[in-house]
Amino acid sequence: xxxxxxxxxxxxxxxxxxxxxxxxxxxxxxxxxxxxxxxxxxxxxxxxxxxxxxxxxxxxxxxxxxxxxxxxxxxxxxxxxxxxxxxxxxxxxxxxxxxxxxxxxxxxxxxxxxxxxxxxxxxxxxxxxxxx
Numbered sequence: 001x002x003x004x005x006x007x008x009x010x011x012x013x014x015x016x017x018x019x020x021x022x023x024x025x026x027x028x029x030x031x032x033x034x035x036x037x038x039x040x041x042x043x044x045x046x047x048x049x050x051x052x053x054x055x056x057x058x059x060x061x062x063x064x065x066x067x068x069x070x071x072x073x074x075x076x077x078x079x080x081x082x083x084x085x086x087x088x089x090x091x092x093x094x095x096x097x098x099x100x101x102x103x104x105x106x107x108x109x110x111x112x113x114x115x116x117x118x119x120x121x122x123x124x125x126x127x128x129x130x131x132x
Contacts, residue, residue, distance in 0.1 A: 001057060001097060002122050003053075004054050004055075004086060007051060008083050018079045022052075025070065028070040036055075039054050059122045100122065
């Protein structure tokens with residue numbers, strides 16, 4: 001499984017557009033990606049800040065999500081001021097999700113998936129293992 005928490009800051013005044021686009025991303029992701037386990041957006045306490053919790057059956061499913069055609073056609077650069085993707089590991093018996101682990105990229109993977117794997121590597125933290 002591959003789970004991450006995105007910390008997102010939106011450019012002032014772009015919040016309505018961002019939320020509209022994320023509703024479409026949410027709808028399409030859940031409708032078209034059978035290997036998506038969680039894909040949710042949250043408003044933070046501070047204005048213009050959001051979080052997204054994403055979880056996929058494996059990292060290949062996440063990389064395929066990143067290259068999906070419905071990521072195209074939106075001006076993310078005009079909306080998003082900053083984006084920090086943080087790989088997280090669920091606490092056993094305190095979350096329905098499974099341990100975050102990097103998946104080997106299949107040799108037959110498309111070039112775009114290979115590029116996504118290089119751009120968004122899954123980062124397992126060594127300290128997580130002591131709690132498994």
